[in-house]
Amino acid sequence: MTNHLLSIEELGADGIREVLQLSHTFVEVSARAIPRVPALRGKTLAWLFYEDSTRTRLSFETAAKRLSADTMNFSVGSSSVNKGESLRDTVETISAMGVDCIVVRHGSSGVPWRIREWTDASVINAGDGWHQHPTQALLDCFTIEQRLGPLDGRHVAIVGDIKHSRVARSNVEAFTALGADVTLVGPRTLLPPSLDGWPCKVSHDLDAVVPSADVVYLLRMQNERMNEALVPSMREYSMGYGMTMERVGALADHALVMHPGPMNRGVEIAPEVADLDRAVMVDQVRNGVAVRMAVLYLLLGSGVELPVEGV
Amino acid sequence: MAERERRMSPPFGGVFLARSEVLSESDMTRALRRIAHEIIEANHGLDDVVLVGLQTGGIWLAEAVASHLAEIEGVQPPVGTIDVALYRDDIGLRPVMPEAVTHIPVDLTNKVVVLVDDVLFTGRTIRAALDAVTDFGRPRAVQLAVMIDRGHRELPIRPDFVGKNLPTKRSEAVDVHRGGVDIGEVQK
Secondary structure, X not given: OOOOEOOHHHHHHXXXXXXXXXXXXXXXXXXOOOOOOOOOOOOEEEEEEOOOOOHHHHHHHHHHHHOOOEEEEEOOOHHHOOOHHHHHHHHHHHHHOOOOEEEEEEOOOOHHHHHHHHOOOEXXXXXXXXXXXXXXXXXXXXXXXXXXXXXXXXXXXXXXXXXXXXXXXXXXXXXXXOOXXXXXXXXXXXXXXXXXXXXXXXXXXXXXXXXXXXXXXXXXXXXXXXXHOOOXXXXXXXXXXOEOHHHHHOOOOOOEEEOOOOOOEOOOEOHHHHOOOOEOHHHHHHHHHHHHHHHHHHHHOOOOXXXXXXX | OOHHHHHHOOOOOOEEEEEEEEEEHHHHHHHHHHHHXXXXXXXXXXXXXXXXXXXXXXXXXXXXXXXXXXXXXXOOOOEEEEOOHHHXXXXXXXXXXXXXXXXXXXXXXXXXXXXXXXXXXXXXXHHHHHHHHHOOOOOOEEEEEEEEEOOOOOOOOOOOEEEEEOOOOOOOEEEEEOOEEEEEEEEO
């Protein structure tokens, strides 16, 4: 039995709770003077990153080291991107070296599912196209529950470029699986053409949503989208959908501001908002290591079959 | 041993059927009180003594010993809890899940750590606990207190303080709970 983490949907509500519960153990481990346990000694993990990533790869790397696992960095030339055959060859080569887990990021949706067919190793999706980024969703759930208690009944507003965001897709699934209400907020051009089957509400007016939000989750406004003329200008976007001090004033006292990073200060978030105590980006990064340790231990060490739903 | 491991894995995967009572509740209270006296005697008091209960069966025993110590000496030593799952040598051989967050309230360097567990069997849990404790500092000494020593050691580990030595068959199971100690079998 090989375990994988490909999407929040496949992990299911029970699987999410299992990861979150176990993450507390690794928060404690990470806080020790010697933040390392021997749990995954002898296991080898390979990073297969076809897209740039600093924080996610570093976070996984730190998580693996704190579990005493060995890591292999496979630098992927951009030339082999999207060539099905060479991707398969790469995966088979890595597998032949005897890795226990492949952590993959790829620009095309669905790639981790293909990789799963080509290897006996566990596969972790560290982001595939616009599709899924499950460990980000898990660390966000953990961070919210650490600050606010159970997500059940909470209201989360996800603001910005929903259309191109794998974070939005994974987070909507994870937040709603744990019982939260989610509102997507953004201009029409940045929302997916169809929201059929998305278990959430939609709004184009951030000011109407802010007062009832327990969490305002800001997505990165990607400069490259400007070329597609999806928003008139960054300034205009910022006025309509940026988290300003004015909007912070309309938030409930306990409400959190979150961002998956990297932030564009002055675009989706005002510089002074990012430095408030309620802006928990540093917690997100810190918890990211613990949550990824929990995922790695569950998949590779625990011997526990992850609950799988909706497959 | 952690509750969840007990439920999931042989020889504990199943329902415990008690055959006979080994210690009653009051027997156990007397044993805990004796162990408390022995800890004080062996360490010439309680200076630098820290009790560490092993998840899950050792936690309440450590607290019980600590309150006896407080009664006898007038001071209660610090009490911590430790989950050794991530240090076990059978990860990958059977399901192993941490049960609770480890809590060590003080730096263990130069302390006398008294590990407390319910049943000493193969010694492998204690081996893992010794590794885990080392990650919190370098104790001056580590001692071991258990309610039941049931034999069948697979490692060179021995207890310093024992509630009761209980000869058992490997196939038998021992259950330590607040109401006493029972011996029986696990029905698969």
